[in-house]
Amino acid sequence: MSLKTPLSLANPTDIRSFPRELHLNILTYLRATDLSALQRTARCFNNREMIVAVVEHYAQEVYPSDLTEGYMSPIVAGEVKSVAVVAKKGGRKGKEASPAAATPAGAPAEKVLTYEMLRNMEMLVVARVLSRPEPPLHERDSCFYVSKSWCRAALRWLEGQEEERKEKEERRRAAEEARLAAVAGTPKGKGKHRKHPGSSGKKKLSRKEQRQRERKMSDAMPPWSNINTDIVCEHGSVKQCSTKSARARRRVMDKQAWKVLKRLYPDSTQLEAGGKAGVHGCLMCAAEAETAKKAVADKKEEEKANRKKPLSCPLVRGFYTRSSKGYPSNCLVPAQPVPLGSSLGTGMFAPMQSRTTCPLKPGVYCALPRSWCHRWRKYIKTGEGGPIPAPDSNEVLCDAHSLPLVPPHLESFLRGETSTLLAGSNNAATSAAAGEGAANLPTAPAAAAASANAPADRRGADHAEALQALRAAGLSEAELHAQRVAMAGIEENLRRSFIHDIHEVRARSDSIGQEQEQHSSVITNEQLDRENRVVVEILTDDEVTALERWWPRQNCTYALRFAIVEGSPSEGTDIVWSTAPCRECDPSSRSSDNYVVRNRLQKRGFR
Numbered sequence: 360m361s362l363k364t365p366l367s368l369a370n371p372t373d374i375r376s377f378p379r380e381l382h383l384n385i386l387t388y389l390r391a392t393d394l395s396a397l398q399r400t401a402r403c404f405n406n407r408e409m410i411v412a413v414v415e416h417y418a419q420e421v422y423p424s425d426l427t428e429g430y431m432s433p434i435v436a437g438e439v440k441s442v443a444v445v446a447k448k449g450g451r452k453g454k455e456a457s458p459a460a461a462t463p464a465g466a467p468a469e470k471v472l473t474y475e476m477l478r479n480m481e482m483l484v485v486a487r488v489l490s491r492p493e494p495p496l497h498e499r500d501s502c503f504y505v506s507k508s509w510c511r512a513a514l515r516w517l518e519g520q521e522e523e524r525k526e527k528e529e530r531r532r533a534a535e536e537a538r539l540a541a542v543a544g545t546p547k548g549k550g551k552h553r554k555h556p557g558s559s560g561k562k563k564l565s566r567k568e569q570r571q572r573e574r575k576m577s578d579a580m581p582p583w584s585n586i587n588t589d590i591v592c593e594h595g596s597v598k599q600c601s602t603k604s605a606r607a608r609r610r611v612m613d614k615q616a617w618k619v620l621k622r623l624y625p626d627s628t629q630l631e632a633g634g635k636a637g638v639h640g641c642l643m644c645a646a647e648a649e650t651a652k653k654a655v656a657d658k659k660e661e662e663k664a665n666r667k668k669p670l671s672c673p674l675v676r677g678f679y680t681r682s683s684k685g686y687p688s689n690c691l692v693p694a695q696p697v698p699l700g701s702s703l704g705t706g707m708f709a710p711m712q713s714r715t716t717c718p719l720k721p722g723v724y725c726a727l728p729r730s731w732c733h734r735w736r737k738y739i740k741t742g743e744g745g746p747i748p749a750p751d752s753n754e755v756l757c758d759a760h761s762l763p764l765v766p767p768h769l770e771s772f773l774r775g776e777t778s779t780l781l782a783g784s785n786n787a788a789t790s791a792a793a794g795e796g797a798a799n800l801p802t803a804p805a806a807a808a809a810s811a812n813a814p815a816d817r818r819g820a821d822h823a824e825a826l827q828a829l830r831a832a833g834l835s836e837a838e839l840h841a842q843r844v845a846m847a848g849i850e851e852n853l854r855r856s857f858i859h860d861i862h863e864v865r866a867r868s869d870s871i872g873q874e875q876e877q878h879s880s881v882i883t884n885e886q887l888d889r890e891n892r893v894v895v896e897i898l899t900d901d902e903v904t905a906l907e908r909w910w911p912r913q914n915c916t917y918a919l920r921f922a923i924v925e926g927s928p929s930e931g932t933d934i935v936w937s938t939a940p941c942r943e944c945d946p947s948s949r950s951s952d953n954y955v956v957r958n959r960l961q962k963r964g965f966r
Contacts, residue, residue: 375403379412386413387421390623391478398474414472418480422619426487430480431472479524481623486517488616500633503617504597504609509586519579586620586627596641597630599648666742674905678898679736685729685780686772686897690720716775717932721925723900726769728754729781732896749910755893755919762941763919766891773923773934780897781887890947895919 386394386404394413398405418427489510494502585591590609592598600608611632612620621627639645669675677687731750738747757764772780829839887894898906900920920937 379409382409383412383416387416391474391481394477395474410474411472414474414477414480417477421622422480422484423615426484426619427480430476430483482517482520484619485513485623488612488619489514491612491616493611494613498613499611501614502611502632503614504587504590504630504632505612505617505620506587506590507608507610508589509582510610512580513582515579516581582624584624584626586624587630588628591628591630592641592644594641594643595628596644599640599644662742666739669906669909670739672905674899674902675909678902678906679739683781685895686719687899687902690722690724690899691718692716692720717773717923717934718775718778719773719897719923721923721932723920723922725898725900725903725920726755726766726895727898727903727919729894729896749907752919755895757941757944757946759944760941762944763936763938764892764944764946765936765940766893766895766946768887768891769895769897773921781883781894892946 382404386397386409389397398410418424418430587609590598597609609630617629621629670679681687727750731747734744735747738744755763755766768777768780771777826839829842834842903920922935922937924933924935926933
């Protein structure tokens with residue numbers, strides 16, 4: 360009957376009255392598992408001819424023939440002895456069909472196809488589709504993307520299903536052989552070589568091999584319904600990823616293979632490999648990523664601008680850009696020349712000589728811990744560490760009296776005993792080493808220096824006297840010319856070699872000076888930490904007031920302040936502290952050393 364034949368039915372809504380061709384087309388939209396459930400629940404679909412027609416339609420019309428070739432072979436579909444066995448499995452209870460009734464004498468052999476064979480055919484089709492190579496680059500305009508993780512999961516699951524089918528088939532065959540042997544009364548083997556009923560006869564796996572096999576098949580889960588669920592974005596297009604990540608996460612499949620997978624897994628999202636979206640990914644995701652990236656950059660710029668707002672004040676900027684000296688250079692007292700005695704005459708002055716007085720101008724100053732200054736500069740520059748809280752005055756207070764402890768390096772600098780604030784006691788050694796290195800520079804020979812600095816007329820007279828002496832010795836003019844050329848070449852070579860030696864020694868001395876400077880800076884920092892409990896920097900009162908505007912709100916202010924008051928010329932300057940410092944406690948870091956007292960009585964048994 361054709362599909363175009365009009366329906367003349369008593370009850371048009373009865374599905375059993377539909378034509379066979381219509382039933383066939385409807386059933387080919389279902390999977391093997393769905394068809395098997397329908398066969399068990401609906402009597403009208405438990406028809407042997409219809410089952411065979413459905414399986415053949417799948418093999419010839421639905422799937423390409425090159426993918427279904429060999430689906431009826433025993434290695435794929437399994438072994439079926441007769442139609443009676445199949446009819447017995449699919450029929451109702453109490454109605455067992457005999458082989459003679461199922462296959463009458465002289466009748467042609469009837470095809471034996473089941474929905475289990477259809478399921479094996481589906482797995483065979485999936486395995487062959489996934490084993491196909493990817494198409495070349497020039498043919499990928501009409502291709503589609505498939506998730507590689509889904510492909511791996513599907514192949515792993517197919518492998519596990521194949522192993523289970525083989526084991527089931529071996530157990531069935533062994534049981535059949537044991538039954539036939541029991542009926543015939545001729546059991547195979549004797550003694551210990553006799554097979555147990557239902558045993559396949561294969562060598563039993565060891566426990567280690569069994570655990571390895573179970574571990575290998577433990578994650579063999581059925582592949583998910585949407586093939587591209589891990590490579591599709593929220594907009595239904597290909598996810599944005601790098602080229603390397605794209606090669607690792609997705610593969611290209613031709614149109615025919617994709618149609619087969621789409622029919623088996625209809626919930627899958629179709630992703631075309633050609634076009635801008637397929638090559639570059641989802642354009643909407645790219646736009647959102649760029650927007651988010653720009654928002655992050657704008658937020659960073661805004662945070663940077665807010666973080667560097669204090670630098671708009673010249674006083675704060677001066678403190679931020681201050682060199683490693685640790686004090687404001689504009690507050691230094693200029694060096695004054697010291698007049699000499701009357702032995703050199705009135706109005707004659709000697710070179711600048713330092714005086715042991717306070718090097719800072721009169722005014723109010725504040726001493727901040729150097730560690731806090733370092734963290735503050737680092738936060739302003741990079742934002743590392745988050746907002747810095749206000750400096751804590753407890754760092755410079757003694758534990759016994761809660762009074763300020765003046766660091767030794769600060770006191771030495773204010774008294775004029777050291778030339779720099781952040782310096783240790785190795786300055787003299789460093790300067791002596793520098794002077795020694797400068798003294799090691801080569802100097803020109805005395806004769807060469809004298810000849811180079813002599814006047815031109817004097818050198819000309821010496822040359823004329825030498826020529827007259829050579830002529831008196833009987834040398835010709837040609838020999839005199841040759842002697843002059845030779846002497847000039849010797850002098851030029853000596854001069855060049857001397858200049859080369861000077862440059863080489865100077866370069867060596869510069870490198871040695873840089874290494875000594877780096878080493879001295881390391882030594883200075885270590886010595887400062889070793890000799891001082893807290894290392895501080897000096898700020899003016901205006902700089903501290905400007906910094907306090909950007910400090911978090913607090914009830915008290917930093918109190919380690921001092922004033923330099925100018926006194927009489929004979930007395931010099933005085934240093935007045937806002938709070939009298941503690942002179943009883945040790946301000947150096949030696950006071951924080953931990954000492955271990957050995958208990959001598961413990962050896963004698965007193966505990």
